[in-house]
Amino acid sequence: MRDVRAGWAVLVTAAVFAGSGAGTGWADAAEEPGGSPPALPEAAAVRDGDGCLPPSETVIDRRVWTEDALGLPEARGFADGDGVTVAVVGSGVDDAAAALDGAVQGAGEDCTGFGTFLAGVVAARGQDGSGLTGVAPAARILAVPVTDDGGAAEAGDLAEGVERAVDGGADVVLVGAAVPADGGDGGSDGVLDAAVRAAAEADALLVAPASAPVDGGAVPAAPGPGDGVLAVAATGPDGAPAAGEPAVDGEGRPAPVDLAAPGQAVMSVGPGGDGHFVSGGDPVAAAFVAGAAALLRSRDPGLSAGQTAERLVATAYPAPGQAAGVLLGAGTLDPVAALTAAPAAEAGGGVETAAFSPDPPPALTTGRTLAVVAGSALLILVLGLGGAAVKYRRTRED
Template sequence: MNAHWRVAAVAVTLGLSASFGLGSGYGVAHADRPPAVNPGLRPAGEPAAPPDKTERPPNSNCADIVTGGDGPTIPAAQRALDLEHAWKFSKGEGQVVAVIDTGVARHPRLPGMEPGGDFVAAGGDGTEDCDGHGTFVAGLIAASQVDGQGFAGVAPEARIISIRQTSKMYQREGASRNKAPDDLPDGYGTLATMASAIVRAVDKGATVINISEVWCGSSNDVDGSIGAALQYALDSNVVVVAAAGNNDSEPCKPVNKVIDPLDPTSDPWSNVQVNVSPARWDDYVLAVGSIDQNGAPSKFTVPGPWLSVAATGENMISLNPRGDGTAIGAVDQRGQQNPISGTSFATPLVSGVVALVRARFPEMSAREVIRRIQATAHAPAEGWNQYVGYGAVDPIAALTNAVPDKLPPKRPTPPRSEQLAVPAPPPPPDNTARNVALIGTGVIAAALILGYLASFPIRRRFGVTSDDM
């Protein structure tokens, strides 16, 4: 069995990078940069079918959706991006965004959505979304504008291709035999199927690929097929945008101490404990962190030296996968209601901005677009950090600003000590005008006094003699 098929055989459950995610645990160890890409590990995009027989257990009901968010009010995430002004330059026309996720349900506000295939259930076409996650993602990217509705996607004239690659409602066939009747499904989705989905998206003509799911672990040699697929995408002039991951699921919980406070200028990769894929392949992908409505990093974002940019990822509004309206959350399999929050939902905002840029600058290569998105972000004080990368994405700047040929490296700008030039002493004041004025005033005052005194009559006192008596 060659190396390609050994990697493809790795079956690792992938986690959705959202508040209702899933995942399987891994030990913690020192991580390192991903290895050099081996193009021979790139899988085929065909057939779009699960490599294993899968099942959806009888107790695995589709997620209930929490509706809301309709009406004329513009959601906070849209206001933060100032889309009303950005749309004067581009609405993403002509762009095709592949959503590799839990599927995308057909919705009237996703006109022209194309089924891209199903790596979860045999015979599917990618338009079943039992989890709801993929439809939320697609809506944030490309939901069309509707009169009277404040919510719309970042690139409302872009088109979606849906490729279902993971679901927490499915598992390998026969897994229920070793479970209690009320046990939840294992979930399904592997590194191998993700790599195949990336290749399939490229081959189907996507200009942007959104991946709002992650694998976390300490191993450094199990995702070579992902690296090869990402390299294929970039070399094919496709921009891939991937989530940084959430620390609320077990495999992503270890906190990466990327920046050593005792040595803030050290290599950020030297302090990584947990890998996040595909985000860690940062030579080929835009890795996205989440911020709150105040611009602060979200507490759930997994930090890493691969972070590129950030966008709002908390309390979002998107499309309802069970109807024709909008939604503000979902109910998980344990009955817990969760908002639409996570790096999963910051990622599609960035994918939407990429679609805007690609529509406005069709001559730009994928690498140039990636550089533009990073160079025009609202940078943190230190220039780059492990939670937001180069900063919060800025659509208007990305659509209008000039950008440098190169970006600074992904590490905080080190503090500098500079001796400021001591200013020269100021020249002595020139008081000539003041002195002339004072002297003139004195002369006039003296003249006035003398004139005043001269106006009085002179009295003489005469002496008395004896003749006067």
């Protein structure tokens, strides 16, 4: 049984100017007022215009809220991801940031910046003067670009990316491009299904977003949950679902969710340098789960991909209530419990509501597969060590 006491507070002021105006959409991204990190649109970016994301000039030196919300400092006392390779199937990974220097195989250009952001969530190395450390900072990242320069991908692209990840020896495959489960490309779902089966046979665990944004809302994402696949939904700093309602398919069926993890007001690195960005969405939540899977497989290399998935689900904080279960699956990721094999003893656990939590940004107008990038500004102030930290108290029965 565990008791998580929220003695921490987060204050976020957010202003998102959605739209598809003229220009690159990145004009205000390089440096935000007040020393706050610039925003990447949630759920990945499809650029609306020319040019690539410029580097951020802002580095936050305070420890980010996700560290204590997930008990990551304690988790890293058991394992750090050494010996595990996590493939990031998405827009590519730029390793210009010192936090990713030497950690990435296949590094290259990342025009939208989202693949780099996800890689940082998984495996950023801690740096002096930076409050950011990845979930599994000793893990290796395998960059598998599958999107076009605008950040768009389809089911066939994902299938190819999963195959390349498996061929590259990935132990964990993070699907970092949110693609609707209907495929959107004339029947490539069968190819993706075959790639997923091949990954399971190769003992690689796939971690994927549960939903993909489209015009008018969100729909179930590909690949869906199944053998060797964990579908992940996002939560906010208060532990509540980031989505107000389930993503549904054309017949009104909700997107299946296995697990939930932080996916709102998350900080990580981006392309071009050491500066920080803020983003969110189900792919970001999936990155936290992929990092936790890397910790688990690092601590116990004998665990299969299926056993790793089962452990992560079984030790999650149970989602309170039936409605929350639809949005959060088995509950919220608990890396320490997974590493110590101490599953939740009773329902209703989880992160208590913070004194201040960010409001979700207004819904963006989306394209066929990913969110259309806006010329946006998201001002975030994380109250770090000056406030109290989330303290994990656990008593375990042998």
